[in-house]
Amino acid sequence: MFGDHGQDAMATDEGYGDEDFDGTVPSAVADLAIEDQAMFERIRVRLGMRRSDGPERIGRYELRDSIARGGMGQVYRAHDPELDRPVALKQIAPLPGADVEVLRERLRREAQVLAKLAHDHVVTVHDVGIHRGLVYLVMELVEGPTLRELQASELSVAERLRLYVEAGHGLIAAHERDIIHRDFKPDNVLITPEGKAKVGDFGLAHVLGEPLALAESGADASALDPEHEGTESRLTRSGEVLGTRVYSPPEQLRGRATDARSDQFSFCVALWEALCGARPFAGASTNALLRAIVAGPLGGAELDPRLRKLLATGLAVDPDQRHPDMATLVKALEDYLERPRARRRRRWMMFLGLTAAALGSALTAYVQRPPDEVCDEFEGATELREQYPLSALEYTPLAGNLDTKIHRTLARTQHACATDDLAGKQHAAALQRKLKHLLNRAVEEGEAPSEALEEQLAQFEVDLDSVPRAPLSKEFLEVLESEFEPLEFDERYAKIVSSCLDFDNAHEGLVLSHADLAEFGLRCASAETLIGPDYEHVVETFLEARHHAFRVGDIPRALEAQLGALKTALMRLNDYEHAEAELRITDDLLAAARVGWGDHRQATRDELAALLARDHGAYEEAERLQLRVITSTLVLTLRSDIQSAQSQLVAGLVNLGHVWDRQGRGERAIDAYRSALTLEPDDPEALVALGCVLHNNKKGSPGEARKYLESAQKDKEHDLQVAAGACLLAVEMAESPTRPKVLAQSRDALEQMLLDPQTHAATPQTRAKGWFLVAVAHALLGEFGPAYEHARTELSEEQLTQLDGIVAQLRAEDPPQPSP
Template sequence: MIELAEQTMPEQIADLDIEVQAMYDRVRTRLGLQPERREQIGRYELRGPKIGFGGMGSVYRAFDTQLQRDVAIKLVSPRSLTRVDKLRARLRREAIVLAKLDHPNIVTVFDSGVDNGRVFLAMELVDGQTLRGRQSRPDCSMRDRLRLYIDAGRGLAAAHRQGIVHRDFKPDNVFVGEDDRARVGDFGLAHVLGEHDIELAEGSANALGSAERMTQTGEFLGTLGYSAPEQLRGDRPDARSDQYAFCVALWESLCGEKPYSGTTRDELLDAIQGAEPHQAARLPSRLRHALRVGLSAQPQRRHRHMEAVVELLERELNRPERMLRRTGWVAAALISLAGLASLWFAYQTTSPDCPLADELAATTATEQWAVFHEAHPSLAARFAVHVDKLEADARALCLAEDPARRQQLQALLRSLNRLSDYEPSRFPEFAREFEAALVAGPTRALSPEVEELVASTLEPLDIQAAHEQVIAASDEALAGVAETPVDRAELRLRRGRAYSVSAEYDLAVADFKQARRLAEISHDQERRLQANIESAKTLVMRSEELERGDVWIDNARAILAGSDELLLSPRRSALDEVEASFARREGDLELALSLQRRSVLRDILGGRTFDVVQRVVNLGNIYEQLGRPRAAENCHRAALTLEPEDPEALVNLGRLLVNETELLADPDEARRLLTKVLQSDRRDAHIAAAVSALQLEFQLDESVELERARRAELVELLAVGHPGTPTHVREGWVLVVYSYAATGDFGPDFDAALEVSLPLLSAEQQAELALNLATLASSTRPDIAARALAAAQSRLRDQAPSPARDQLLSDLQDAELELEPPATP
């Protein structure tokens, strides 16, 4: 148990510097007011001069008279305005916590107290020197430094596991004993004392390597040059701040200077944000990358924890021995100089520097990966397997160069590094995009100029869904740097996707067609397949041009049949879904159901739960068309169980509830579902949601004002050309016409909506609209009803005769007769 010992000293003297207190004692002894004695702090006798000092106080060798052992006593310098009673209580709490840090790489704290007003800590006595002094010795090799810093890293990691943050890690606060073991000291002391010290990095060093200090109250706690950016900004430090300071210290030890320089906080922040670290070329690539991750300006981009840093350093320290053990002829190699040369050659061949592999391996050691793992543990575990495979592929590329595969791996690495750009709710979206890129394997490499454009501009714009900017950047590149067929195919694919989601379907298909032609010219099978699938999806599922889409489906199927694509490949699943959509629109619902089920099954067996959501929603739509609304509802609710905020699942369940009145137990539920979609960033789902929202109010007929508000919302979306399928756009305008008619609003807005809707309708659909308008407008505006009936008859007469057409003409004529006033007797 830690006890506080206290004797008496006038408060005015206790608040002064330790040297003043010592002078006070000497004067009292000479005046005979107190007996001469060996200076003692509580039960500890000070023996010899001070062995260290710094801004927090002085350190003395001492002897514990109770436990009969040597210790180190730190006498903490008082600060003005410090209340000793509060300081004593805080120090007691901290000492109790620090005493729990029983670790071979941490200086142990034994005791704390206040003696004659002097605050002290009793600690383990480490006979040796600071890490700064140890690493400055000529015989301290790079391996020695790595080993010592691994010791210090283990100490930090142990403290972090106890929830303790150092806040001022630097080589001056690490002590190396005669056993050559490093121990981290001064844990949390400055925090307990409420200090806000700035230590000058270029201060004059003393025997133990301490630097001069200056104090700026209310600024930040730490040491300029070692403090993390968040500390420099005055934010609360955490374990990741210690990690940053650790990486600065190790970088300085290995390279001879800190990675970033600056004499003020602002200068340092500017350097950290924009400058390249100094002397980076002096470090091996693996080690360099590990430290640069730890030096990231954003804490969430650093390693998950100190254990990850220590593991990477151990791997680097043990790397040569590990590789030597792998070679079966080590003993023979050591016999002769030729053998040593062969050994070195073998090592370089089997384990060359491979920065790409190192960077891929480090992606799973970031803070954001930890968040990813916490939010989706099974998905993160699956991705860890992906990363291991990619790392192995990257190391193989270091032995046998493949430019196209290297570009793909670099793109996947960029995608993994952008994990921090996604909120946890969007991790499934990230997973979907990553695995779609993972299965792709372009057979031709891009030029350096276009590769840079894709990496720096187009990929970030895709993440932001900035489709217009993707189109503009692709336009500029196609007119400039994109000269090879491969470059032009890649840019047309990207521009085509942007056109497709922006409802510019003809332009999208034109780009996909050109991309396919360019891919064929350059024998790029991968981009050829992408072009066919994207075009089939656009034509069948978006623009609903089935005849054109059928050709692209056949082309994609032929390419897949002649490839080694896995049976559970997401592209096979995607093509199944396009074919199911085609069959559904053709009216072959049983075939559509079979294909869609197969698509869902591929995803489930392939572990792609993020793709299953979309597939299950479309399965529900097929069930709805089959007249099985309960099965459809189950599908949509299952999709929302997997992804509660998925817009496709929300809008389709809302639409189903509106269309199937026996399911509509709670109109407010449908309103909530559709409102969520309208408030989301899925612009291509807005029109469908607005149509169903207006239809709901139209059917309920509860509030004219609410119906008008919904109608205005839908008209605005339709008028500005919001993206939507032709079916949704057509249904939207027709519903607007009905809504105007039902509420008796037969003004210019009604006329405009009717004029826009008629060209979107087939002759049969126009006849149905005319008949319904005759019912709605016969009593108030028979002229409008008559005009609509006449236009529909005229258009039907241009159609080829058929029983259905003749029946419709008869119905229109009957409705027209009912509009005429009764004959006069």
């Protein structure tokens, strides 16, 4: 029953007779997978339809053994008898659902282009052909590991960067011929025995402008247009996303057009993984991976900020926001690699140029050892106890806690001296000076400690935990001790900012190290935060300090700068746009510094995360974080004095009240604010918050809300004056029909604060709200003169629309005439 059919098949051009030794097979078999074709060949040999003598060949190439099997086909070790050399032969298999004829033409053309691509860092393609209906590539045989295998070993950061830079040069060479890889990953980079990186497996690459070229060759140009129902469209719609998903750029994951910038994205994913041990994005599905890419890269705290920024740019979601091309990125990486070597060369030349007499002093200055007294003088438990007896501290914030502070400071000193840690010794010396200052001040202020003293005590606890890792230069250390510390002790923050601005002129010729610049930025930004109002500059200064701390691996200083930047951006600028990314960096730094629960820095992070969650409407998460802050603060009081931790506890209660207020739980918010005022009756934020929530929730009388708001305005030193004035004006506006004169007085008081450059609103939003209420108050009183018009100039378009609606309603209701 099979005889006639078999004879007919063997008689065709694709038959099974001797003529078949030209390498052709039936098209139905050519479309099968490699394994199926191999089985077909074995059956042919057994049935006598194919001679089995001699080595198996593909074209003129003798196959030796299989090297690997990939998604695009089988790779063999082979021998080229004509040139007598070993080669690697890759036979390309069609993807399921592909238009085989179009795909063969496409791969054949790409292979021809690749065969012309000769570069030290690209696996050379020697030949291309078609065997039994399948395209095959003949390439140089690289006897070495893949980059993934090699980077799993103990390679230095510099060596990893060197190999990726070499691979980058291979991609650049391909891009110059309009070839994009589309599947760059460490598995597709081979390392020669000499240690040279070569990019291979351009099996997924395609030539830019391919539709036109195919049209010229007679193929349907629309077949490869993603806007049409052609081959590439069918491939992606059948569920096959070309390339390895975890390294693919978002445009490739979405099945959209790719270009050379897509290779740049994959390259940066692979390099990030090589340097950090984990990829920057994770997702169990394509959609999850896309969401992770949009959210931004995770981790990377161990990367130098400059290197992290280079990679983050290459990982941008929008290809237009990436580096202009691979050459730009690779050049930047080469500059990064070269800079440390250049520094070492300069140091070595300087060293050789020193005379023997100067060498000793130069080395002494370089080592910058502080005097031995740092380790000797602070047998301080006895000395300070004698100088500051308990009777003198009985009614101060340090009562009952002096021993804790002395012994923790002594422990820091002893550890630094035992390990000969220069940065630790400098830190211990600063702790000693600060503690003596706090003791003196506590004795002077007695039973009524100032808010500034309590803040300094709280900061001292943070300083005890945050031990820097990079030492400061001797010259800069002297400047800090003689110029900055006295100003900090006296809270002369405006003078500190002035000194920061004039530093270069005052200390011409003083060259600062990265550690110096990190500490300098921290001191300046911290002072500027307290005087405002240029908070954008404060954030920039903190981030610059973080950059310099990163350069010398000083994680504690980098963490302090990061927390300062994040806190200023969120609490002063209400800049939530980049907060989530910055919060991830903060978490990375906390992990790198091994900061755990019960640490001031972790509590600060949780407080900021709660603020961010509150802004996003995630009130349950905000409540959970804020309760954790309060619990952590209570634990901290067990190891420090109640007074220094009290301000943190008050802030935690106030922020918890804010969360409950946002949830519409006004009564619970009022309880939280009242609890805060029980601990600190004059806390301005608690006073303002309680006054506002009493008014907004109609709890208590207007007089009670007014009492808290007026109390908050008595202290002119804080930056909640505008907020208190705005809430007070809102209270008076509710009472306006019976108290027009009081309303006018409250309006004028707020207007004066807004016009006074010395009065700083806590946030821009607070100032905007203040001007809006001033304008409404003018309208309520029927006063539409120059003051009203000026208030309108301070409003946003949305506020103007809202104001005009209020004015129209007032005029329709025939409001009372303005009082004389």
